[in-house]
Amino acid sequence: MPDEIFRQLRQELNGDLRENEILAPYTTFKIGGPARYFYVAKDPDDFMKAIELANKFNISYLILGGGSNILVSEKGFSGVVIRKQNGVPSRDFKIEGDKIITDAQVKLGVLVQKTGEAGLTGLEWAAGIPGTVGGAVRGNAGAYGGEMSQNVTKITALCGKKCNQKKSFDNKDMNFSYRHSMFKKNKKCAILSIELQLKKGDKKLIEQRIKKIVGARNRNSTPQYPSAGCIFKNPIVENNKILEDFKKETGDKLTYNKIPAGYLIDKLGLKGKKIGGAMISDKNANFILNIGDATAEHVIMLISFIKQQVRDNYNIQLREEIELIGF
Numbered sequence: 044m045p046d047e048i049f050r051q052l053r054q055e056l057n058g059d060l061r062e063n064e065i066l067a068p069y070t071t072f073k074i075g076g077p078a079r080y081f082y083v084a085k086d087p088d089d090f091m092k093a094i095e096l097a098n099k100f101n102i103s104y105l106i107l108g109g110g111s112n113i114l115v116s117e118k119g120f121s122g123v124v125i126r127k128q129n130g131v132p133s134r135d136f137k138i139e140g141d142k143i144i145t146d147a148q149v150k151l152g153v154l155v156q157k158t159g160e161a162g163l164t165g166l167e168w169a170a171g172i173p174g175t176v177g178g179a180v181r182g183n184a185g186a187y188g189g190e191m192s193q194n195v196t197k198i199t200a201l202c203g204k205k206c207n208q209k210k211s212f213d214n215k216d217m218n219f220s221y222r223h224s225m226f227k228k229n230k231k232c233a234i235l236s237i238e239l240q241l242k243k244g245d246k247k248l249i250e251q252r253i254k255k256i257v258g259a260r261n262r263n264s265t266p267q268y269p270s271a272g273c274i275f276k277n278p279i280v281e282n283n284k285i286l287e288d289f290k291k292e293t294g295d296k297l298t299y300n301k302i303p304a305g306y307l308i309d310k311l312g313l314k315g316k317k318i319g320g321a322m323i324s325d326k327n328a329n330f331i332l333n334i335g336d337a338t339a340e341h342v343i344m345l346i347s348f349i350k351q352q353v354r355d356n357y358n359i360q361l362r363e364e365i366e367l368i369g370f
């Protein structure tokens with residue numbers, strides 16, 4: 044039976060509104076229970092209206108991008124999940140010289156492809172990262188020496204106590220750091236649009252760089268099974284022995300003494316470790332895979348196990364990169 048809030052939401056919102064929608068299919072992990080209310084907005088006005096109504100009815104809301112950096116509990120989410128219809132490139136982003144203005148819901152992969160085709164360089168590092176540009180800005184996504192903070196110049200977001208004030212932010216306002224932006228702290232903000240600055244480049248070279256990165260990702264990390272990418276942030280390590288061992292064994296340079304969490308997990312021989320349907324990837328030990336019917340509980344147990352092993356053996360506390368929803 045639809046409840047009173049659902050009836051009111053239905054009266055006031057255009058577009059696709061559902062009750063008790065299972066979230067698993069909307070996540071790359073393919074795990075997670077129902078959203079009490081689930082709304083797909085067709086345009087920015089509907090999107091803002093949905094947030095306004097969530098505030099009016101005093102229910103929590105979650106902005107969902109590509110669902111590639113979250114683990115949703117079996118209980119699901121008790122408020123309203125709000126998505127924008129997938130960004131349509133021809134409508135939702137434009138290239139002005141070497142600047143890009145894009146809706147937050149456009150897929151990062153589409154942006155990499157289209158900017159490359161336009162002969163703009165600077166986003167090649169993001170090739171192969173799933174999810175939306177909005178999600179990538181919020182978490183300052185990064186790979187292969189690049190991160191969003193290097194490309195973003197401005198964004199427009201809905202902020203404020205009730206998330207109803209449209210504001211513009213410059214790069215320096217966003218407090219970017221490793222896998223972090225101010226939007227992670229300020230959970231109420233909804234990123235609407237983003238301006239990126241790229242450079243004119245050689246189309247052929249851009250294409251080659253993208254191919255090289257996608258090839259490396261396929262060899263080193265891209266899994267055969269559903270996942271949410273790296274589970275943990277790479278920790279800053281002070282222990283000289285670990286740092287020296289890492290440099291000797293991999294030949295890689297370190298930035299700010301940050302050691303890949305996957306290296307530490309691998310050294311403990313944990314690749315392939317399973318709990319229920321959740322397994323530590325045997326390509327990149329920082330990935331947990333849903334090898335079939337994994338529940339959020341299985342993943343959480345495996346996360347706890349890894350954290351404990353790394354703490355006991357290296358005295359290092361791993362922290363999650365993924366966001367836990369509904370726990």
Ligand SMILES: Cc1cc2nc3c(=O)[nH]c(=O)nc-3n(C[C@H](O)[C@H](O)[C@H](O)COP(=O)(O)OP(=O)(O)OC[C@H]3O[C@@H](n4cnc5c(N)ncnc54)[C@H](O)[C@@H]3O)c2cc1C
Binds near residue numbers: 108181183186271
């Ligand atoms: C196979 C695989 C490989 C990956 N590789 C990488 C990698 O190399 N580097 C990397 O950094 N990440 C990687 N990831 C993680 C993930 O793809 C990125 O973090 C991505 O940027 C998340 O975007 P999303 O749209 O999927 O966010 P979601 O998972 O939908 O959301 C994540 C958080 O952002 C919030 N959010 C989303 N959109 C908005 C918005 N418009 N306004 C406000 N908040 C918003 C959500 O509420 C949620 O809190 C990988 C994931 C997978 C599955």
